Amino acid sequence: MARYTLHGMWPSGPTYKVGLMLRLTNTPHDYEHVDLRAGAHKADAFLAKNRYGQVPVLEDHEKDVCLSQSSVILDYLADETGQFAGKDRSERLSAREWQFWGAGPLAVGVYRTRALKLGFFKFPEEVAAANLQSALGALKELDGLLAGRNWLVGGGATIADIDIYGIASYCSQAQIDLQPFGNVRKWMARVEDLAGFKGPQECLPQASVKAA
Ligand SMILES: N[C@@H](CCC(=O)N[C@@H](CS)C(=O)NCC(=O)O)C(=O)O
Structure with a gap:
Protein backbone atom coordinates (compact mmCIF):
# COMPACT_ATOMS: atom_id res chain seq x y z
CA MET A 1 0.00 0.00 0.00
CA GLY A 82 8.43 20.24 1.09
CA GLN A 83 7.25 21.44 -2.33
CA PHE A 84 5.09 24.40 -3.40
CA ALA A 85 5.14 25.56 0.24
CA GLY A 86 6.39 29.12 -0.29
CA LYS A 87 9.76 30.22 1.01
CA ASP A 88 8.67 31.32 4.48
CA ARG A 89 5.72 31.77 6.82
CA SER A 90 4.71 35.02 5.18
CA GLU A 91 4.49 33.41 1.71
CA ARG A 92 2.62 30.48 3.16
CA LEU A 93 0.05 32.78 4.73
CA SER A 94 -0.34 34.65 1.43
CA ALA A 95 -0.92 31.31 -0.26
CA ARG A 96 -3.61 30.53 2.32
CA GLU A 97 -5.21 33.91 1.63
CA TRP A 98 -5.42 33.00 -2.06
CA GLN A 99 -6.89 29.62 -1.24
CA PHE A 100 -9.67 31.17 0.83
CA TRP A 101 -10.24 33.76 -1.89
CA GLY A 102 -10.54 30.98 -4.47
CA ALA A 103 -13.23 29.21 -2.47
CA GLY A 104 -15.44 32.30 -2.82
CA PRO A 105 -16.93 33.75 -6.02
CA LEU A 106 -14.32 32.12 -8.29
CA ALA A 107 -15.14 28.54 -7.26
CA VAL A 108 -18.86 29.19 -6.92
CA GLY A 109 -19.02 30.95 -10.28
CA VAL A 110 -16.82 28.64 -12.33
CA TYR A 111 -17.81 25.28 -10.86
CA ARG A 112 -21.54 26.04 -10.91
CA THR A 113 -21.47 27.42 -14.43
CA ARG A 114 -19.58 24.33 -15.54
CA ALA A 115 -22.09 22.07 -13.72
CA LEU A 116 -24.91 23.81 -15.58
CA LYS A 117 -23.20 23.52 -19.00
CA LEU A 118 -22.42 19.83 -18.45
CA GLY A 119 -25.97 19.14 -17.25
CA PHE A 120 -24.91 18.10 -13.73
CA PHE A 121 -27.26 20.69 -12.19
CA LYS A 122 -30.10 22.92 -13.23
CA PHE A 123 -30.40 26.51 -11.98
CA PRO A 124 -33.12 29.11 -12.48
CA GLU A 125 -32.01 31.57 -15.17
CA GLU A 126 -31.29 34.41 -12.74
CA VAL A 127 -29.18 32.12 -10.54
CA ALA A 128 -27.23 30.92 -13.59
CA ALA A 129 -26.63 34.55 -14.58
CA ALA A 130 -25.45 35.40 -11.05
CA ASN A 131 -23.08 32.42 -11.08
CA LEU A 132 -21.58 33.58 -14.36
CA GLN A 133 -21.19 37.13 -13.03
CA SER A 134 -19.41 35.75 -9.94
CA ALA A 135 -16.95 33.92 -12.17
CA LEU A 136 -16.34 36.90 -14.45
CA GLY A 137 -15.90 39.29 -11.53
CA ALA A 138 -13.38 36.98 -9.84
CA LEU A 139 -11.48 36.42 -13.11
CA LYS A 140 -11.23 40.18 -13.64
CA GLU A 141 -9.88 40.59 -10.12
CA LEU A 142 -7.41 37.72 -10.63
CA ASP A 143 -6.28 39.21 -13.93
CA GLY A 144 -5.60 42.57 -12.29
CA LEU A 145 -3.72 41.02 -9.37
CA LEU A 146 -1.54 38.98 -11.74
CA ALA A 147 -0.33 42.10 -13.59
CA GLY A 148 3.47 42.13 -13.52
CA ARG A 149 3.66 38.79 -11.68
CA ASN A 150 4.54 35.29 -12.80
CA TRP A 151 3.03 33.53 -9.78
CA LEU A 152 0.40 34.38 -7.20
CA VAL A 153 2.84 34.43 -4.29
CA GLY A 154 6.57 35.26 -4.32
CA GLY A 155 8.84 34.19 -7.14
CA GLY A 156 7.76 30.60 -7.72
CA ALA A 157 4.78 28.29 -7.93
CA THR A 158 3.02 27.51 -4.65
CA ILE A 159 -0.09 25.71 -3.51
CA ALA A 160 -1.91 28.99 -4.24
CA ASP A 161 -1.25 28.53 -7.96
CA ILE A 162 -2.24 24.86 -7.88
CA ASP A 163 -5.43 25.61 -5.96
CA ILE A 164 -6.58 28.55 -8.09
CA TYR A 165 -5.55 26.80 -11.31
CA GLY A 166 -7.68 23.84 -10.20
CA ILE A 167 -10.67 26.16 -10.38
CA ALA A 168 -9.79 28.42 -13.33
CA SER A 169 -8.96 25.44 -15.54
CA TYR A 170 -12.67 24.53 -15.63
CA CYS A 171 -13.51 27.77 -17.46
CA SER A 172 -13.35 25.99 -20.80
CA GLN A 173 -15.92 23.38 -19.67
CA ALA A 174 -17.97 26.25 -18.24
CA GLN A 175 -17.75 27.93 -21.67
CA ILE A 176 -16.27 31.03 -20.08
CA ASP A 177 -14.08 32.86 -22.58
CA LEU A 178 -10.69 33.72 -21.06
CA GLN A 179 -9.74 35.96 -24.00
CA PRO A 180 -10.27 39.22 -22.03
CA PHE A 181 -8.05 37.94 -19.20
CA GLY A 182 -4.57 37.92 -20.74
CA ASN A 183 -2.67 37.77 -17.44
CA VAL A 184 -4.76 34.79 -16.34
CA ARG A 185 -4.07 32.98 -19.62
CA LYS A 186 -0.30 33.57 -19.38
CA TRP A 187 -0.25 32.43 -15.74
CA MET A 188 -2.24 29.31 -16.60
CA ALA A 189 0.29 28.49 -19.34
CA ARG A 190 3.06 28.78 -16.72
CA VAL A 191 1.28 26.25 -14.48
CA GLU A 192 0.79 23.96 -17.48
CA ASP A 193 4.57 24.08 -18.09
CA LEU A 194 5.38 22.66 -14.64
CA ALA A 195 6.99 19.20 -14.75
CA GLY A 196 4.40 16.46 -14.27
CA PHE A 197 1.43 18.69 -15.14
CA LYS A 198 -1.81 17.02 -16.24
CA GLY A 199 -5.03 18.81 -17.15
CA PRO A 200 -8.45 18.18 -15.57
CA GLN A 201 -9.43 15.62 -18.19
CA GLU A 202 -6.35 13.45 -17.89
CA CYS A 203 -5.16 13.79 -14.30
CA LEU A 204 -7.54 11.52 -12.40
CA PRO A 205 -8.23 7.86 -13.19
CA GLN A 206 -11.82 6.84 -13.85
CA ALA A 207 -11.52 3.81 -11.56
CA SER A 208 -9.55 2.84 -8.46
CA VAL A 209 -5.83 2.38 -9.08
CA LYS A 210 -3.02 1.21 -6.81
CA ALA A 211 0.31 3.05 -6.91
CA ALA A 212 2.84 1.46 -9.25
N1 LIG B 1 -14.89 22.61 -0.30
C1 LIG B 1 -14.74 21.25 -0.73
C2 LIG B 1 -15.75 20.98 -1.83
C3 LIG B 1 -15.82 19.53 -2.17
C4 LIG B 1 -16.99 19.22 -3.09
O1 LIG B 1 -17.84 20.08 -3.38
N2 LIG B 1 -17.05 17.96 -3.55
C5 LIG B 1 -18.15 17.54 -4.37
C6 LIG B 1 -17.66 16.89 -5.66
S1 LIG B 1 -16.90 18.08 -6.69
C7 LIG B 1 -18.95 16.48 -3.61
O2 LIG B 1 -18.38 15.60 -3.00
N3 LIG B 1 -20.28 16.57 -3.70
C8 LIG B 1 -21.16 15.65 -3.09
C9 LIG B 1 -22.01 16.27 -2.02
O3 LIG B 1 -21.75 17.43 -1.64
O4 LIG B 1 -22.92 15.60 -1.56
C10 LIG B 1 -13.30 21.00 -1.20
O5 LIG B 1 -12.64 21.94 -1.66
O6 LIG B 1 -12.80 19.87 -1.07
Missing part, protein backbone atom coordinates in the same frame (compact mmCIF):
# COMPACT_ATOMS: atom_id res chain seq x y z
CA ALA A 2 1.25 3.49 -0.83
CA ARG A 3 1.66 6.00 1.99
CA TYR A 4 -1.25 8.07 0.63
CA THR A 5 -4.72 7.23 -0.67
CA LEU A 6 -6.70 9.85 -2.56
CA HIS A 7 -10.44 9.22 -2.54
CA GLY A 8 -12.19 11.09 -5.31
CA MET A 9 -14.15 11.17 -8.50
CA TRP A 10 -12.61 12.10 -11.83
CA PRO A 11 -14.97 14.95 -12.87
CA SER A 12 -14.56 16.64 -9.46
CA GLY A 13 -12.66 19.95 -9.55
CA PRO A 14 -11.61 19.81 -5.88
CA THR A 15 -10.33 16.24 -6.41
CA TYR A 16 -8.41 17.47 -9.46
CA LYS A 17 -6.56 20.04 -7.34
CA VAL A 18 -5.26 17.27 -5.09
CA GLY A 19 -4.50 14.92 -8.01
CA LEU A 20 -2.52 17.74 -9.63
CA MET A 21 -0.55 18.42 -6.43
CA LEU A 22 0.29 14.71 -6.09
CA ARG A 23 1.49 14.61 -9.71
CA LEU A 24 3.48 17.84 -9.54
CA THR A 25 5.21 16.62 -6.38
CA ASN A 26 5.69 13.15 -7.90
CA THR A 27 4.08 11.59 -4.82
CA PRO A 28 3.09 7.91 -5.14
CA HIS A 29 -0.48 7.28 -4.02
CA ASP A 30 -3.33 4.85 -4.35
CA TYR A 31 -6.50 6.23 -5.89
CA GLU A 32 -9.96 5.15 -4.68
CA HIS A 33 -12.86 6.02 -6.94
CA VAL A 34 -15.91 7.15 -4.92
CA ASP A 35 -19.14 6.48 -6.77
CA LEU A 36 -21.13 9.63 -5.98
CA ARG A 37 -23.98 8.52 -8.23
CA ALA A 38 -24.41 5.40 -6.09
CA GLY A 39 -24.26 7.53 -2.92
CA ALA A 40 -20.98 6.01 -1.72
CA HIS A 41 -20.00 9.40 -0.24
CA LYS A 42 -22.94 9.27 2.19
CA ALA A 43 -22.30 5.70 3.38
CA ASP A 44 -21.07 5.26 6.96
CA ALA A 45 -17.66 3.99 5.84
CA PHE A 46 -17.00 7.17 3.89
CA LEU A 47 -18.57 9.50 6.46
CA ALA A 48 -16.09 8.07 8.95
CA LYS A 49 -13.35 9.53 6.73
CA ASN A 50 -15.11 12.81 5.91
CA ARG A 51 -17.93 14.09 8.08
CA TYR A 52 -19.10 16.33 5.21
CA GLY A 53 -19.66 13.40 2.86
CA GLN A 54 -17.69 14.94 -0.01
CA VAL A 55 -14.66 14.20 -2.14
CA PRO A 56 -11.73 14.63 -2.05
CA VAL A 57 -10.33 12.85 0.99
CA LEU A 58 -6.63 12.20 1.49
CA GLU A 59 -5.43 9.50 3.85
CA ASP A 60 -1.84 9.47 5.08
CA HIS A 61 -1.44 5.91 6.37
CA GLU A 62 2.04 6.60 7.74
CA LYS A 63 0.89 9.42 10.03
CA ASP A 64 -2.66 8.15 10.53
CA VAL A 65 -4.08 11.41 9.20
CA CYS A 66 -7.28 11.65 7.19
CA LEU A 67 -8.15 15.04 5.66
CA SER A 68 -10.95 16.60 3.66
CA GLN A 69 -11.23 20.03 1.98
CA SER A 70 -8.96 20.30 -1.05
CA SER A 71 -7.22 23.49 0.13
CA VAL A 72 -6.32 21.94 3.49
CA ILE A 73 -5.03 18.82 1.72
CA LEU A 74 -2.76 20.96 -0.49
CA ASP A 75 -1.50 22.74 2.62
CA TYR A 76 -0.72 19.39 4.27
CA LEU A 77 1.03 18.01 1.20
CA ALA A 78 3.15 21.16 0.93
CA ASP A 79 4.51 20.39 4.40
CA GLU A 80 4.89 16.66 3.86
CA THR A 81 6.61 16.96 0.46
